[in-house]
Amino acid sequence: DTGVSQNPRHKITKRGQNVTFRCDPISEHNRLYWYRQTLGQGPEFLTYFQNEAQLEKSRLLSDRFSAERPKGSFSTLEIQRTEQGDSAMYLCASSLVEGTQYFGPGTRLTVL
Amino acid sequence: KNEVEQSPQNLTAQEGEFITINCSYSVGISALHWLQQHPGGGIVSLFMLSSGKKKHGRLIATINIQEKHSSLHITASHPRDSAVYICAAQAGAAGNKLTFGGGTRVLVKP
Numbered sequence: 472d473t474g475v476s477q478n479p480r481h482k483i484t485k486r487g488q489n490v491t492f493r494c495d496p497i498s499e500h501n502r503l504y505w506y507r508q509t510l511g512q513g514p515e516f517l518t519y520f521q522n523e524a525q526l527e528k529s530r531l532l533s534d535r536f537s538a539e540r541p542k543g544s545f546s547t548l549e550i551q552r553t554e555q556g557d558s559a560m561y562l563c564a565s566s567l568v569e570g571t572q573y574f575g576p577g578t579r580l581t582v583l
Numbered sequence: 584k585n586e587v588e589q590s591p592q593n594l595t596a597q598e599g600e601f602i603t604i605n606c607s608y609s610v611g612i613s614a615l616h617w618l619q620q621h622p623g624g625g626i627v628s629l630f631m632l633s634s635g636k637k638k639h640g641r642l643i644a645t646i647n648i649q650e651k652h653s654s655l656h657i658t659a660s661h662p663r664d665s666a667v668y669i670c671a672a673q674a675g676a677a678g679n680k681l682t683f684g685g686g687t688r689v690l691v692k693p
Contacts, residue, residue: 513683
């Protein structure tokens with residue numbers, strides 16, 4: 472257990488539905504990252520926050536994706552109008568500004 | 584060409600063998616990470632290094648900044664070392680985001 476938690480661990484949804492995932496980082500970590508990993512591939516960067524500010528978004532993050540970190544603590548990642556191609560493991564990591572990133576267990580999304 | 588390339592993609596070893604995984608990167612980095620991922624998804628950070636060599640137990644990581652190359656070695660491999668090993672390049676700017684290699688799936692047979 473790294474101290475980073477993610478919920479839910481698994482989500483199965485039908486195409487077109489909206490889903491929301493939550494990440495609770497290690498409490499003193501001011502940076503929070505979201506990554507996506509498809510089967511057999513390495514993770515890919517989606518977005519990151521420093522405190523409550525979202526400082527960078529990947530081109531992978533289409534306008535159906537939105538992430539928030541309202542109070543600089545937990546973060547949510549919402550996917551609207553899910554597509555089958557969104558099926559993946561969504562990973563969250565947190566760190567201090569210059570420190571090692573600690574990863575959560577991930578949320579596995581399956582879109583039917 | 585991916586910015587971070589790992590080899591081999593898959594590796595099978597007998598218990599006790601010495602294992603080497605290689606990682607080459609084409610981007611400028613502030614650090615290089617080695618991560619371990621077990622079935623079920625959880626990722627554990629093994630090493631973060633910006634120069635030289637680090638050792639932890641039976642694991643050794645080295646990096647050659649000039650050649651943009653890193654290696655992860657597992658000495659006296661054990662079946663519990665079976666996992667996917669991923670190298671990731673940390674950008675110096677851009678919030679230290681990680682760019683990952685595709686992973687090396689290691690299977691150690693008893």
